[in-house]
Amino acid sequence: MNFENFIRNIPDFPIKGIQFKDITTLLKDSEAFPMAVDYMYAPFRTEEITKIVGIESRGFIFGAALAYKLNVGFVPVRKPGKLPAATLSEEYQLEYGKDSLEIHKDAINSLDRVLIVDDLLATGGTAAATCALIKRLEGTIVGLTFLIELTQLKGREKLADYEVHSLIQYEI
């Protein structure tokens, strides 16, 4: 299956000059969505995994499906103020300014082997912040898997310590 055929390009969204990669055309397809989940997992199939971490909010879609497939727990990494119990927080750089991500302190422990899931690897800021959160909780990071990678933004360089997989690459 050529997954790229299921991605819709939206020019000038959310701002002029950006070619937005719309994944909803893949999600709504009864063959492409489950198969994308399977292929995002495939490189890690020999690894023992105890938790899937999904990054808000499109990472929840692929991450939760994969957690269900593997019969393991799902852990959401969220924007500030969304998680109700005690959290750790990690900042990351935006083009202008900063933002941060949070995880529940009791979501991961030192016995966990974690696969991180998101729809898009761009600059790698959110992914690297998520890795930092998991390391602070002493979890082992098995790897990171993405549906789409924008290779020119070099997000992989921020994740050099880890196994990184993506299903579709765009050189834009």
Added chain:
Amino acid sequence: MNFENFIRNIPDFPIKGIQFKDITTLLKDSEAFPMAVDYMYAPFRTEEITKIVGIESRGFIFGAALAYKLNVGFVPVRKPGKLPAATLSEEYQLEYGKDSLEIHKDAINSLDRVLIVDDLLATGGTAAATCALIKRLEGTIVGLTFLIELTQLKGREKLADYEVHSLIQYEI
């Protein structure tokens, strides 16, 4: 399995007086999460379903897992401005003021048989708005399924035309 044992009560979140039902303690459990997805689906197992609609953002978690299980497409209903292509929008009432939800116009068609998934049925505002969006796209609503229902808020009354299922009920 008593799913209620996996829900954590957080007093005074997000504001004083609210007893927030934290589902992350269920999500991270390798048995409770997949089984909750299975049980949320169980009452609809004899229905033909072609699409799962999940409501942003915790509805993505249960909805995507269920779409994966059933080998059907997943359709996100999102807060305004998040979906990049042509959308329909539907307003709903908040305690003070209004908000709205959006769906892609091409996400559902008249042949679709849709199950709507979310984590929480409270006043039913977002669920009823989601039903309206699906009806405007001429999809058939098979039913709605929730992890938690706050029965005193009577959300079910707004959904009287549909089959509604919840796994855990709180009378608060």
